[in-house]
Amino acid sequence: MNCCRCEKLPDIIFPYSDVYVSIPTHHHIELFENSMKENNYRFIAIDEGYLIRQVELENFISFLSCSVFNSVEQKNVRILPLQSGEGLKFSALKNYRSLSEWVILYHGKEVAAIISETRIKTLFQPIIDVKKGEIYGYEALSRGVLRDGTIMNPEELFATAKAMDLLFYLDRVCREASIRAASKCGITKKLFINFIPTAIYEPSLCLQSTAKVLSEVNIKADQVVFEVVETEKVEDFKHLNRILDYYRSKGYCTALDDVGSGHANISSLLQLKPNYMKIDMSVIRDIHIDLKKQETLAAFIYNGKKIGLSILAEGIETVAEYEYLKTKNIDLVQGYLFGKPEEIPITEIQLP
Template sequence: MPCKRCESIPIFDHNVQDYYITLPTDHHVEGFEKSLAKKGLMFEKMEEGYFIEKLEGEEFISYLATTVFNSVEKKDVRILKIPHGKSLSFCDLKNYRSLEEWERLEANEEVLSIIQEKRIRTLFQPIIEVETGEIYGYEALSRGVQKDGLLMNPGKLFSEAKAMDLLFNLDKVCREASIRAAAKLNLTKKLFINFIPTAIYEPSLCLQSTAKTLSEVGLSPDQVVFEVVETERVEDFNHLNRILDYYRNRGYSTALDDIGSGYSNIETLLNLKPNYMKIDMDVIRNIHENLKNQTVLSDFIGNARKIGAKILAEGIECQEEYEYLKSAGVDLCQGYYFGKPQEGLLEKTFLMNL
């Protein structure tokens, strides 16, 4: 049974709507009522809040956010929007949000429309097998397409989606777009697909659509690597392990991203038993002349060997970095030195050039 929370995305109705508004304290009452009077708005005062009928468009939210309440208050002023004339039901409570959330939603309709319309362009960056110099696989990287056709900065896209409480929806759309794009290109190598574990509640439910998409396009489980991004921000490793177990039990491989960007407990990471450990580019940059980072890398390689994981170094930009990584025993490499992300697949062998 589909999860409404996973599948539903807010839809803005700029027609006439009714608003129910609650204030954080009684101290806000006088100023709020004056602000409504200044706009010529009639209201009904209730025991816990205010009811205002027949408001149109985005202007009222903007007025409250920029003129009436400050940045701290906006977090605690809460608003429920209901289409005018519609009877209130429990399902409407999903639209009971803070003023700050409404402001972000209405200010970032571009992000919302990218998710709703699934305007995602998938780029592929090659991953090289060090021993053979051949392409081992590709990491799928998602880019949101704006209405004007330009690509939105991925950092902005994901940070705004998180602030709008739409991170799961975006993450899901990107995963499925990556899978379909790879199938369309008849990818036969490994496919590394990013996912954000903090956006997933229950893997057996929240990841159903991803598994369904993989089955529809005919990608083999042993071809797919699910890569945890922002691993360093994970606080609940038990929850992460449940997600990884979900994938492993279905024949997929798993990878941890950004290894080396500030973990205090390598044993915790090793207990997750990933198939791949991706070393952060901050460790790799100029590693051929950085003794400290060479020691860090050596430790990670040694620990990876204990659990049979492959080491993937990312962010390689020059031959000197590659040559050192090759001599250090790194299994896989990725970076601009081998190829920038692009929509097609870079089908060539690097052995003759490296």
């Protein structure tokens, strides 16, 4: 049984459908009816809303948001597209959204297209074994590709997907694109793959397609490290622990990313029993001259080593930062000093 929630994008295109509009308060009725009449829309009053016949939904949403309702009202006006000439079916209710949600969906059509067409480019950044001075593995980083071939800002891509409630789909296609790209590049070292905990409901279902792709390209479980994105923002540790337990039961390793970027309790984080703890660049930047950051790092190392974690310092950009970290109990390092994310992963490094 597959997880339909993260495999099929919600419907956005409704050419010439009937539309039911729910109006929030009675004082909006005259405004709405006058606007509809002035623009030659046919409508019928039903209960506390209106049925409008044969409209192109995107244009209708644009009309309502630009000419009828303000940004506050749009949160309470609700829109339900219906098949033309057909009555209401329970299956249609999944498309019952506020006007503001429809506006976000249409503004983010390019993001939806990137997901549905899997226009994802994967870049690989090397992770270095400090003691051996060689490449230990790679972190796979996903970038959305716009129709003109340029790269969409990754923060904008994920923020827009979140606003559209499409993180489920984006997270899945990025994971799977990373796996296929790693196989194509012949990567045999550790592969760190990001995932967003809130994009996974039931691990045994939501992660089936990921496991299938790994099997198809013959990447073994012990090569893969699934990395929790935005660790410091996790609120439901019980749910995250279920996900990590599932990964461990299948033979994968796990990592906590961005540790130190917020104020999460280190004890709570370590109860998740990851294999790796990645220290955020906000702690690493100027670590060699910042006593407070040095104390923070020492606490992470001490607590992590107590349960046998490998400590990875990320975001290293200067020789001075690297030289300081080498004197500490750091296992792995990552950052522009050693190599930027590249579509074709570097295979050799020359340490400073």
